[in-house]
Amino acid sequence: MQFYQHQLSNGLNIVAELTPSVHSVAAGFFVRTGARDETDSVSGVSHFLEHMAFKGNDQYSADDVNRIFDEVGARYNASTAEDVTTYYAAVLPEYLTTTMEMLSILMQPSLRQEDFDIEKHVILEEIGMYDDMPSFTAYDNVMATHFSGHPLGQSILGTNESITDLTADQMRTYHKRQYHAANITLTVAGNTDFASVLSLAEQYCGDIPSGICARELPPVEPQQRSEFIVKAGSGHQNVMQMGLAPLASDPLRFAAELLAVIVGDDSGSRMFWDIVYPGHADSAELGYNEYDGAGTWMTYLSCNPEHTSENLQRMQAIFDVVNSDGVTEEELEQARNKVASRIVLRGERPMGRLSSLGGNWLYRGEYSSVTNDLEIVRNIGARQIWSLLQKYPLNVNTTIGVGPLETL
Amino acid sequence: MTHSQISTQVLSNGVTVVLEQMADVQSAAVTVLQPAGSVYDLPGKSGTAALLSELLTRGAGDYSTRELSAALDNLGVQRSVSPGLSHLTLSAATTADRINDTVPLLAAMMTSPHLSDEHFAPAQDLVRQALHALEDEPQQRLGQYLRRCSYDAPWGNPSSGTLTDVDNITCNDVRQHFNTYASPQETIIGVAGKISSTEICDAMESSFGSWTGGNGADIQTSPCDSSPRHINHESAQTHIGLAWPSVPYGHERYFDAWAAVGILSGGMSSRLFTNVREKRGLCYSVSASLNTLKNEARVFGYAGTTTERAQETLEATVAEIRGLHKGLTIDELRRCQAQAKSSLIMQQESTMSRSSSLARDTWHLGRVLMPEEIRNCIEKITVEDVRNYTLEYAPKEIVLVTIGPEPLNADCLRTVTTAV
Numbered sequence: 001m002q003f004y005q006h007q008l009s010n011g012l013n014i015v016a017e018l019t020p021s022v023h024s025v026a027a028g029f030f031v032r033t034g035a036r037d038e039t040d041s042v043s044g045v046s047h048f049l050e051h052m053a054f055k056g057n058d059q060y061s062a063d064d065v066n067r068i069f070d071e072v073g074a075r076y077n078a079s080t081a082e083d084v085t086t087y088y089a090a091v092l093p094e095y096l097t098t099t100m101e102m103l104s105i106l107m108q109p110s111l112r113q114e115d116f117d118i119e120k121h122v123i124l125e126e127i128g129m130y131d132d133m134p135s136f137t138a139y140d141n142v143m144a145t146h147f148s149g150h151p152l153g154q155s156i157l158g159t160n161e162s163i164t165d166l167t168a169d170q171m172r173t174y175h176k177r178q179y180h181a182a183n184i185t186l187t188v189a190g191n192t193d194f195a196s197v198l199s200l201a202e203q204y205c206g207d208i209p210s211g212i213c214a215r216e217l218p219p220v221e222p223q224q225r226s227e228f229i230v231k232a233g234s235g236h237q238n239v240m241q242m243g244l245a246p247l248a249s250d251p252l253r254f255a256a257e258l259l260a261v262i263v264g265d266d267s268g269s270r271m272f273w274d275i276v277y278p279g280h281a282d283s284a285e286l287g288y289n290e291y292d293g294a295g296t297w298m299t300y301l302s303c304n305p306e307h308t309s310e311n312l313q314r315m316q317a318i319f320d321v322v323n324s325d326g327v328t329e330e331e332l333e334q335a336r337n338k339v340a341s342r343i344v345l346r347g348e349r350p351m352g353r354l355s356s357l358g359g360n361w362l363y364r365g366e367y368s369s370v371t372n373d374l375e376i377v378r379n380i381g382a383r384q385i386w387s388l389l390q391k392y393p394l395n396v397n398t399t400i401g402v403g404p405l406e407t408l
Numbered sequence: 409m410t411h412s413q414i415s416t417q418v419l420s421n422g423v424t425v426v427l428e429q430m431a432d433v434q435s436a437a438v439t440v441l442q443p444a445g446s447v448y449d450l451p452g453k454s455g456t457a458a459l460l461s462e463l464l465t466r467g468a469g470d471y472s473t474r475e476l477s478a479a480l481d482n483l484g485v486q487r488s489v490s491p492g493l494s495h496l497t498l499s500a501a502t503t504a505d506r507i508n509d510t511v512p513l514l515a516a517m518m519t520s521p522h523l524s525d526e527h528f529a530p531a532q533d534l535v536r537q538a539l540h541a542l543e544d545e546p547q548q549r550l551g552q553y554l555r556r557c558s559y560d561a562p563w564g565n566p567s568s569g570t571l572t573d574v575d576n577i578t579c580n581d582v583r584q585h586f587n588t589y590a591s592p593q594e595t596i597i598g599v600a601g602k603i604s605s606t607e608i609c610d611a612m613e614s615s616f617g618s619w620t621g622g623n624g625a626d627i628q629t630s631p632c633d634s635s636p637r638h639i640n641h642e643s644a645q646t647h648i649g650l651a652w653p654s655v656p657y658g659h660e661r662y663f664d665a666w667a668a669v670g671i672l673s674g675g676m677s678s679r680l681f682t683n684v685r686e687k688r689g690l691c692y693s694v695s696a697s698l699n700t701l702k703n704e705a706r707v708f709g710y711a712g713t714t715t716e717r718a719q720e721t722l723e724a725t726v727a728e729i730r731g732l733h734k735g736l737t738i739d740e741l742r743r744c745q746a747q748a749k750s751s752l753i754m755q756q757e758s759t760m761s762r763s764s765s766l767a768r769d770t771w772h773l774g775r776v777l778m779p780e781e782i783r784n785c786i787e788k789i790t791v792e793d794v795r796n797y798t799l800e801y802a803p804k805e806i807v808l809v810t811i812g813p814e815p816l817n818a819d820c821l822r823t824v825t826t827a828v
Contacts, residue, residue: 341484
């Protein structure tokens with residue numbers, strides 16, 4: 001396993017972790033753009049653009065792009081988040097050249113009007129699909145409320161109205177502003193050599209325009225808010241809550257990951273034993289999410305509507321005890337073992353390493369090997385958990401309900 | 409890269425253990441298929457297997473629930489237990505150096521669960537709440553509904569149970585289910601990773617080998633109702649499910665059927681994705697996949713679309729299914745073959761994926777298909793093979809189910825195809 005890094009003359013960053021002992025190679029562009037870089041008038045444009053990227057350029061049609069990716073047996077896709085838009089593919093090593101050419105097309109698509117008009121329908125359908133998923137409705141709303149007035153409060157999908165009103169020209173303007181080489185990291189993991197990666201990057205990414213793309217990282221100042229979205233006829237209640245947690249750049253993020261496992265993992269955690277195991281709820285979890293300049297504790301509760309209020313009290317009681325007493329050494333050791341095992345298993349596949357590699361570079365400009373990650377996790381003790389709890393206690397600012405309840 | 413080695417061992421009580429030694433990984437994974445799935449749920453007791461699956465983690469052998477959980481967590485074992493149709497499936501993975509110590513814990517869960525009264529009510533609460541949550545997820549609900557309208561009972565029964573039955577099940581029902589159906593002779597264990605086959609076989613024999621279990625039982629089937637159906641739901645989209653017969657894994661035409669579905673829905677250049685989504689923008693999700701039982705199979709199709717476009721989406725999707733035999737090209741077939749080759753090779757990077765394939769192959773075929781063998785079968789397929797298959801197995805009848813604000817007109821399903 002060897003790490004390599006380089007920057008092209010146009011500013012495009014390349015990071016690679018290469019090894020001959022795996023069967024495949026994964027490559028991806030991590031573009032530092034997402035919903036947070038949008039204004040209300042173009043809400044959803046990052047995600048819509050991610051779809052449009054696959055419509056090709058002057059040389060390749062949309063059919064060509066999909067066909068060629070399929071011809072080389074690629075496992076490929078793209079995703080849009082608040083902070084980052086990712087385009088990636090895993091292939092057998094002999095197809096890396098073709099794959100790099102196709103991925104690079106996604107960075108500079110033609111954005112043709114006729115493709116835009118058809119794809120708009122697909123985006124509206126995707127919004128409809130997520131509308132039928134209560135947990136997604138809860139997530140979209142808890143983010144919008146917790147980050148109200150902050151860029152991270154922008155919806156990833158946008159709304160029916162914002163997408164309907166969006167024009168291809170607005171998308172072109174956004175693309176020109178955000179898809180600069182310095183805003184893009186090419187990430188490669190798996191079975192290839194760095195000379196090939198560099199040569200392919202020069203060939204296919206050398207003409208991506210250079211330029212600077214600023215992003216503001218204002219402080220997050222959530223109000224205490226609670227809102228219930230009523231789904232008439234539903235017999236089940238979903239609740240998501242959010243509080244402040246370490247930023248992506250904060251070394252306390254590792255302790256935050258361990259604490260989330262101890263308090264709210266889907267099995268063997270305090271929330272599991274106190275809430276799920278006795279049958280009070282079918283799901284009660286705590287997660288830690290990192291963002292550029294922000295971080296959240298996010299809870300998810302799914303239960304019988306009648307038991308919602310008492311389950312939220314149980315969750316708060318767990319938080320209170322952890323905030324005042326910390327966690328036990330036994331819990332810490334179990335969490336270290338769980339997280340270490342996840343790191344090893346995820347790291348066995350190039351696709352698994354790709355997200356870690358790209359995320360670390362994008363958020364922190366650093367590389368961390370599996371061995372280094374394991375070492376960090378092994379060294380987290382009670383002292384770090386206390387530091388974390390002093391700076392970011394388990395608190396909830398925002399509550400969103402989706403289900404039959406109008407209020408608690 | 410090193411090629412892996414596969415071997416089979418039958419334990420003294422009849423449990424089949426299939427092993428694959430993978431040199432280039434650091435982990436090991438175990439998949440246990442235990443023949444106590446939902447097809448054995450008695451009439452009026454749908455959800456018994458789901459409850460058993462929930463109870464397997466609630467104390468087993470010498471371990472209380474908490475002790476079992478702590479022991480597994482200390483070994484870093486990622487695990488899940490799920491009720492399937494024919495089997496309960498336990499999947500577990502951890503770093504390779506810990507797998508031998510993990511085996512006794514997995515064996516305790518699968519051979520000597522406590523199934524105690526004190527744990528029954530909370531487990532029942534969980535299963536009931538999960539079923540209520542499912543009512544609000546139309547896409548997932550549709551999958552169950554489609555299966556029920558496609559396969560004879562009990563093969564179409566939902567493995568998660570039903571709200572009407574779950575309250576009728578007692579802890580004794582669950583114990584009887586386990587004691588009757590979970591038999592060692594029908595249990596299959598797949599193990600893949602950086603393992604020593606001698607050590608893992610010893611661990612399996614000492615942990616699973618003395619289990620006596622039940623004797624299994626025959627399954628009585630009853631016909632399903634496959635007329636067009638609709639569930640009213642105030643959802644944003646109309647969720648469309650389609651099903652038609654195919655051939656099961658192990659059938660001589662299986663790989664032709666696989667290629668046909670691949671051309672229909674195997675990638676972003678497939679016919680459904682290109683013609684229903686990309687060219688017409690009718691939906692975000694449109695797909696078809698092969699679902700295989702041991703002796704029969706279906707293709708399940710799905711499309712989710714807003715109500716005003718649902719009829720057009722149904723008709724466009726059915727036209728692709730009915731017209732699959734038309735204009736088949738070598739390029740379409742080669743794309744499917746490339747994807748299969750890629751998947752087969754990439755599977756060698758995942759111990760979880762391999763252990764699952766070992767166990768499932770053994771159940772379906774009585775042996776493991778080596779990746780090279782599958783590759784040969786796939787590379788041999790010709791366009792003519794696929795064309796012949798799509799004509800010979802052209803669906804005489806397509807089952808339609810929908811969930812959404814309005815039912816759809818099913819006339820387009822009745823069109824009979826003609827050979828071109």
